[in-house]
Amino acid sequence: xxxxxxxxxxxxxxxxxxxxxxxxxxxxxxxxxxxxxxxxxxxxxxxxxxxxxxxxxxxxxxxxxxxxxxxxxxxxxxxxxxxxxxxxxxxxxxxxxxxxxxxxxxxxxxxxxxxxxxxxxxxxxxxxxxxxxxxxxxxxxxxxxxxxxxxxxxxxxxxxxxxxxxxxxxxxxxxxxxxxxxxxxxxxxxxxxxxxxxxxxxxxxxxxxxxxxxxxxxxxxxxxxxxxxxxxxxxxxxxxxxxxxxxxxxxxxxxxxxxxxxxxxxxxxxxxxxxxxxxxxxxxxxxxxxxxxxxxxxxxxxxxxxxxxxxxxxxxxxxxxxxxxxxxxxxxxxxxxxxxxxxxxxxxxxxxxxxxxxxxxxxxxxxxxxxxxxxxxxxxxxxxxxxxxxxxxxxxxxxxxxxxxxxxxxxxxxxxxxxxxxxxxxxxxxxxxxxxxxxxxxxxxxxxxxxxxxxxxxxxxxxxxxxx
Ligand code: ADP
Ligand code: GLC
Numbered sequence: 001x002x003x004x005x006x007x008x009x010x011x012x013x014x015x016x017x018x019x020x021x022x023x024x025x026x027x028x029x030x031x032x033x034x035x036x037x038x039x040x041x042x043x044x045x046x047x048x049x050x051x052x053x054x055x056x057x058x059x060x061x062x063x064x065x066x067x068x069x070x071x072x073x074x075x076x077x078x079x080x081x082x083x084x085x086x087x088x089x090x091x092x093x094x095x096x097x098x099x100x101x102x103x104x105x106x107x108x109x110x111x112x113x114x115x116x117x118x119x120x121x122x123x124x125x126x127x128x129x130x131x132x133x134x135x136x137x138x139x140x141x142x143x144x145x146x147x148x149x150x151x152x153x154x155x156x157x158x159x160x161x162x163x164x165x166x167x168x169x170x171x172x173x174x175x176x177x178x179x180x181x182x183x184x185x186x187x188x189x190x191x192x193x194x195x196x197x198x199x200x201x202x203x204x205x206x207x208x209x210x211x212x213x214x215x216x217x218x219x220x221x222x223x224x225x226x227x228x229x230x231x232x233x234x235x236x237x238x239x240x241x242x243x244x245x246x247x248x249x250x251x252x253x254x255x256x257x258x259x260x261x262x263x264x265x266x267x268x269x270x271x272x273x274x275x276x277x278x279x280x281x282x283x284x285x286x287x288x289x290x291x292x293x294x295x296x297x298x299x300x301x302x303x304x305x306x307x308x309x310x311x312x313x314x315x316x317x318x319x320x321x322x323x324x325x326x327x328x329x330x331x332x333x334x335x336x337x338x339x340x341x342x343x344x345x346x347x348x349x350x351x352x353x354x355x356x357x358x359x360x361x362x363x364x365x366x367x368x369x370x371x372x373x374x375x376x377x378x379x380x381x382x383x384x385x386x387x388x389x390x391x392x393x394x395x396x397x398x399x400x401x402x403x404x405x406x407x408x409x410x411x412x413x414x415x416x417x418x419x420x421x422x423x424x425x426x427x428x429x430x431x432x433x434x435x436x437x438x439x440x441x442x443x444x445x446x447x448x449x450x451x452x453x454x455x456x457x458x459x460x461x462x463x464x465x466x467x468x
Pocket of ligand 2: 013014015018161162211244376377378379380399
């Protein structure tokens with residue numbers, strides 16, 4: 001596999017959770033798996049050994065090299081691509097809100113390093129690439145190595161985690177990427193006058209997957225295809241949705257070591273302690289513990305539905321609820337939540353930043369979890385919430401629709417503030433007047449099983465089908 005982030009090395013979102021958990025789940029099934037990742041500045045090399053020095057990376061006119069470090073984790077070999085001119089920086093993709101200008105070469109370097117690892121260090125039958133950052137690999141493979149015996153019979157799988165991020169760059173970048181001008185074609189890399197790397201992955205990979213069955217259907221419609229729905233419809237025979245799983249080793253209230261008290265479906269008492277602790281951490285009053293706490297843990301991006309919350313946020317002040325909000329991202333939403341916390345510190349507990357420990361504490365300590373995403377390829381937080389008995393309130397889209405039902409949470413559609421408030425009201429009513437039903441829903445939610453084993457089996461089947 002080739003990807004731009006993976007826990008525990010680097011993370012900005014769910015992609016990292018997937019690359020941290022799916023490979024070990026495949027290894028547990030007996031597959032031999034290696035993962036190629038950038039070695040960013042924050043990735044320590046402790047325990048890793050250098051297995052290749054000065055591997056050449058020739059990208060168009062540029063001659064670069066990378067040292068490849070390797071380490072074993074949970075039955076998987078992780079290869080870290082140490083190329084300081086590309087990856088020794090503050091952020092993964094951006095710094096101070098601005099994308100790095102050379103992201104196209106940075107991730108072309110990752111793709112070349114992936115091919116180098118496949119040539120020299122780990123001979124795969126399948127190369128599985130994730131998101132636009134790894135999308136050039138199938139392009140380079142077919143373009144340059146179609147007749148290279150090293151890669152005979154090697155098949156590529158390309159997984160789309162989010163259609164909203166496509167890696168779009170100016171036409172002149174083709175030359176810098178070492179790709180011929182004739183790829184600038186509507187049915188290849190061209191996209192409204194630019195080049196689109198995600199599109200390259202979709203066109204060139206032998207098989208395309210996305211991270212939930214519903215999202216696989218949605219992206220073939222103009223509303224969710226971000227301009228690529230026609231291409232995806234053309235590839236429909238080689239496109240499938242495989243639902244992500246949850247790493248229950250990290251995300252289970254029974255053994256979570258970040259939370260103050262552990263609990264389970266048969267004994268939920270610890271959850272009340274978690275709630276009290278959360279209120280304290282978020283600076284919310286603890287005198288009326290019966291008031292429901294609604295949690296949010298999210299990248300603060302338009303995708304996540306904050307434009308539904310913004311227009312009604314000041315109405316929520318009058319509801320008998322508290323909110324515990326953790327997120328970072330777009331300034332307009334950071335500002336909104338900071339302003340709410342300033343206006344009503346007794347109602348809104350807000351932490352702007354990235355904090356994994358607090359994410360666990362919110363999953364455990366909140367009563368409900370709000371996830372009104374406009375679209376959601378899979379979504380992991382709602383699955384974590386289910387496991388923690390924190391009932392999700394979510395827009396019925398993508399993976400949210402596939403993982404939540406009427407006995408485990410509250411879904412709404414259409415995508416509107418009114419519909420969202422309707423679902424919220426319904427949740428608050430059940431919570432206030434029908435404690436038995438609430439408890440039953442919690443137990444039902446906690447017993448749902450989205451373990452990686454199921455998804456890994458689906459990927460295995462796909463690999464074996466492709467490898468013949
Ligand atoms: P996406 O990948 O679109 O951001 P997912 O729901 O798939 O959405 O995954 C988000 C992951 O990132 C989850 O593991 C979640 O806990 C984590 N996360 C998001 N924002 C934060 C934050 N501010 N602090 C800590 N963890 C966060
Ligand atoms: C993306 C999606 C999210 C998905 C994650 C992992 O970031 O936005 O829905 O869960 O990738 O596949």
